Amino acid sequence: MKQLMKGNEAIAEAAIQAGCRFFFGYPITPQNQIPEYMSKRLPQVGGCFLQAESEVAAINMVYGAGGSGARVMTSSSSPGISLKQEGISYIVGAEVPCVIVNMVRGGPGLGSIQPAQSDYYQATRGGGHGDYRMCVLAPGSVQEAVNLTQDAFDIADRYRNPVLVLGDGLIGQMMEPVDMDAVADHAPAADLKEKNWAADGHVPTTDSPRAIINSLYIDPQVLENHCKRLQAKYDLIAKNECRWQEEMLSDAEIVLVSYGTTSRIARSAMRKCREKGIKVGLLRPITLWPFPEEALRKTLSTAKEYLVFEMSMGQMVDDVRLAVNGERPVHFYGRTGGMVPTVAEMVAQIEKLAGVSASPDGCENCDFEKAVRDAADKIDAAADAMGKKLDEAGKKIGETVSSPEFQQKAQDVGKQVGDFATRTADTVAKGVGSFFGAVGKAFETVQKDLKDIEQKQKTEQKADVDKPADSDQKEGE
Amino acid sequence: MAIVFEKTKMLCEKPFHYCPGCTHGIIHRLVAESLDELGIGETAIGVAPVGCAVFAYDYFNCDMMEAAHGRAPAVATGIKRVCPDKAVFTYQGDGDLASIGTAEIVHAATRGEKITTIFVNNAIYGMTGGQMAPTTLPGQVTTTSPYGRDVTRCGWPIKVSEMLATLTGPAYIARVSVHDVPNIKKAKAAIKKAFQLQMEGKGFTLVEVLSTCPTNWGMTPQEALKWVQTDMMPAYPLGVYKDITAEPASVEGGAH
Numbered sequence: 001m002k003q004l005m006k007g008n009e010a011i012a013e014a015a016i017q018a019g020c021r022f023f024f025g026y027p028i029t030p031q032n033q034i035p036e037y038m039s040k041r042l043p044q045v046g047g048c049f050l051q052a053e054s055e056v057a058a059i060n061m062v063y064g065a066g067g068s069g070a071r072v073m074t075s076s077s078s079p080g081i082s083l084k085q086e087g088i089s090y091i092v093g094a095e096v097p098c099v100i101v102n103m104v105r106g107g108p109g110l111g112s113i114q115p116a117q118s119d120y121y122q123a124t125r126g127g128g129h130g131d132y133r134m135c136v137l138a139p140g141s142v143q144e145a146v147n148l149t150q151d152a153f154d155i156a157d158r159y160r161n162p163v164l165v166l167g168d169g170l171i172g173q174m175m176e177p178v179d180m181d182a183v184a185d186h187a188p189a190a191d192l193k194e195k196n197w198a199a200d201g202h203v204p205t206t207d208s209p210r211a212i213i214n215s216l217y218i219d220p221q222v223l224e225n226h227c228k229r230l231q232a233k234y235d236l237i238a239k240n241e242c243r244w245q246e247e248m249l250s251d252a253e254i255v256l257v258s259y260g261t262t263s264r265i266a267r268s269a270m271r272k273c274r275e276k277g278i279k280v281g282l283l284r285p286i287t288l289w290p291f292p293e294e295a296l297r298k299t300l301s302t303a304k305e306y307l308v309f310e311m312s313m314g315q316m317v318d319d320v321r322l323a324v325n326g327e328r329p330v331h332f333y334g335r336t337g338g339m340v341p342t343v344a345e346m347v348a349q350i351e352k353l354a355g356v357s358a359s360p361d362g363c364e365n366c367d368f369e370k371a372v373r374d375a376a377d378k379i380d381a382a383a384d385a386m387g388k389k390l391d392e393a394g395k396k397i398g399e400t401v402s403s404p405e406f407q408q409k410a411q412d413v414g415k416q417v418g419d420f421a422t423r424t425a426d427t428v429a430k431g432v433g434s435f436f437g438a439v440g441k442a443f444e445t446v447q448k449d450l451k452d453i454e455q456k457q458k459t460e461q462k463a464d465v466d467k468p469a470d471s472d473q474k475e476g477e
Numbered sequence: 478m479a480i481v482f483e484k485t486k487m488l489c490e491k492p493f494h495y496c497p498g499c500t501h502g503i504i505h506r507l508v509a510e511s512l513d514e515l516g517i518g519e520t521a522i523g524v525a526p527v528g529c530a531v532f533a534y535d536y537f538n539c540d541m542m543e544a545a546h547g548r549a550p551a552v553a554t555g556i557k558r559v560c561p562d563k564a565v566f567t568y569q570g571d572g573d574l575a576s577i578g579t580a581e582i583v584h585a586a587t588r589g590e591k592i593t594t595i596f597v598n599n600a601i602y603g604m605t606g607g608q609m610a611p612t613t614l615p616g617q618v619t620t621t622s623p624y625g626r627d628v629t630r631c632g633w634p635i636k637v638s639e640m641l642a643t644l645t646g647p648a649y650i651a652r653v654s655v656h657d658v659p660n661i662k663k664a665k666a667a668i669k670k671a672f673q674l675q676m677e678g679k680g681f682t683l684v685e686v687l688s689t690c691p692t693n694w695g696m697t698p699q700e701a702l703k704w705v706q707t708d709m710m711p712a713y714p715l716g717v718y719k720d721i722t723a724e725p726a727s728v729e730g731g732a733h
Contacts, residue, residue, distance in 0.1 A: 022555070022558060022559060024555065048558045048559075050554070050558065052551065052584075053580050053581070053583075053584035054580055056548065056551075056580075056581075057548070057551040057554075057580065057581055057584065058551075060544065060545065060548040060551035060552050060555070060581070061551050061552070061554050061555035061558075062555060063542075063544075063548075063551075063552055063555060064524070064542065064551065064552035064553060064554060064555020064556040064557075064558075064559075065555035065556065065558060065559045066555070067542050067552070067555070067556065068522070068555065068556045068559035068560050069559070070559040072555070072559075086545055087545060087548070090544075090545050094542075094543070198540075199522050199540035199541065199542050199556065200522070200540065200559070200560055200563075201520035201521060201522045201539070201540055201560050201563035201564075202520070202540070203519055203520060204519075210538065210539065210540060210541075211540040211541070212534045212535075212540075212541050212542075212543075213541070213542040213543065214525075214534055214541075214542070214543040215543065216531060216532075216543055
């Protein structure tokens with residue numbers, strides 16, 4: 001039976017059902033419901049919850065418990081995960097399995113507490129010092145977070161390597177129906193062996209000698225050999241554990257690539273665009289490392305362009321570009337700092353790529369701020385240029401102000417400027433480009449009129465005047 | 478023929494890498510003998526530090542984990558929570574425990590974590606080449622205090638045993654020295670008691686051992702042993718700073 005559960009709590013319960021009996025953590029928003037839930041539930045199942053004095057201590061407690069052979073987990077959010085990096089590097093080096101949850105929030109620094117995907121690089125490139133990789137699982141729903149958390153323990157044990165569950169504030173805080181019955185008493189995967197390597201105080205035997213859990217290899221050749229062995233393990237993870245989801249890709253000319261919360265918004269945008277006849281599909285990486293490179297390359301058969309949506313300034317887009325390898329254009333659209341993109345924003349981006357004019361219900365906010373900023377800049381520049389022109393014009397006018405013809409022409413020019421103002425207001429709404437066309441034309445008119453006046457003056461006064469203004473000059477191009 | 482002395486089986490065959498005159502070797506043997514004599518050695522789990530004792534996992538003949546610098550008490554906490562019936566210990570130097578790892582040791586102590594910490598205080602960073610430690614004495618010359626430790630700029634040495642003894646969580650805290658045979662015997666008794674109390678579930682136990690570093694102090698081994706007596710012991714008085722089993726009337730919450 002399905003029940004409504006918050007992402008963070010569902011992840012915690014899923015871990016317990018997967019045999020996790022040890023949790024070490026430190027409070028940080030937006031993942032607090034995980035330690036809170038664990039503090040309540042673990043004592044009920046004979047487990048141990050401990051609130052550590054710091055993120056650093058928490059990950060080292062995880063190292064100790066994992067090194068002793070237990071299924072152990074910690075969770076945090078971006079700044080806290082940064083603090084854990086030292087410990088994670090040691091855990092990888094010493095080949096200790098554990099599960100780490102990162103409910104990503106906006107960064108850098110203290111950032112915000114709203115959802116973000118700006119820890120992609122840190123997650124997929126190791127994060128701490130040294131050559132290493134971690135399997136990174138990115139759920140797109142609360143149900144998937146439950147399933148992936150359980151799988152994370154199996155993957156961690158299988159390769160003796162930490163596994164990172166990379167959610168975001170939305171996955172953690174959102175309530176959705178989940179089937180917890182289906183994941184109750186999740187038995188470890190059948191292929192997993194007994195942990196005869198663990199430092200659990202066992203009496204040494206031939207099969208299970210004295211355990212040394214260590215990441216120090218002082219001889220460089222020995223360390224290189226160790227790193228090569230770890231690399232062989234990462235290659236195996238890449239081969240066996242890569243996961244992704246394909247939607248409407250069979251004829252997709254525009255291929256969207258997006259993960260986690262963002263992929264759900266992308267899915268809605270894709271469906272809206274499909275209704276309008278745009279051939280768009282979605283590839284959703286479920287493992288961020290290993291990245292589903294082969295799956296992405298298969299889409300080259302139909303894809304004309306790629307569009308990557310992320311809640312960051314563009315991180316996963318690098319992996320998409322590496323996979324596409326320059327064979328197609330790869331575009332990016334992202335919001336960051338805790339801003340979540342809307343369906344309308346994504347639809348507008350897809351329509352732009354498809355060459356379809358924006359629909360009335362299309363882009364409402366996406367490019368508006370940028371357009372306003374650009375328009376403001378250009379208007380400032382135009383105002384400066386206009387000021388100069390008016391100064392010049394003023395000078396000329398001063399010279400011709402006594403002329404009777406001037407009175408008539410002045411009225412004409414005034415009318416032109418009035419028209420220009422009307423047209424300007426109109427064109428700012430329509431687009432900055434045409435606005436400047438109008439500005440240019442208005443100036444040409446002004447200049448032409450002034451030239452006419454000058455010519456007339458020259459003719460009438462039959463005297464030499466200053467060199468006329470350059471009539472070819474254009475503004476705002 | 479009767480065997481009157483033999484090497485403890487809790488130490489591996491691997492020769493120590495320690496410098497001539499360094500007392501780490503003596504302290505290792507006291508720990509190993511204590512574990513063995515208490516019958517808890519074979520299933521003990523030790524945590525090695527970063528510092529001169531970084532290779533301790535090659536010397537103690539039991540399950541061992543190598544921790545990041547200063548994090549041994551946190552690692553030991555994780556181990557002890559999984560293996561509550563096993564003897565769990567950390568072996569840490571002064572840079573590891575009293576500088577980069579102050580948070581971990583203070584909180585393990587205040588939690589009353591049922592582990593034993595062997596804290597080796599030699600007033601200097603030995604492994605990295607003799608830099609100033611949190612325990613370096615005022616005026617002591619090191620490679621990063623070439624004019625002597627200036628307390629107006631670098632502060633005063635941390636007295637770890639005194640500091641941790643103010644907490645409620647610890648069951649036993651003692652400072653000992655290994656500069657001569659009588660003190661080595663006292664040190665052994667303190668280490669053994671600490672493990673004993675851990676196994677009885679009394680709480681956190683720590684034995685601070687004043688140790689030598691002739692190499693980085695720039696002394697002969699004999700001079701170094703003397704310097705422990707003349708210079709270190711006045712700054713770090715020996716004694717039992719906390720022993721909840723020795724207190725006649727314990728106030729509620731476990732006073733000291």
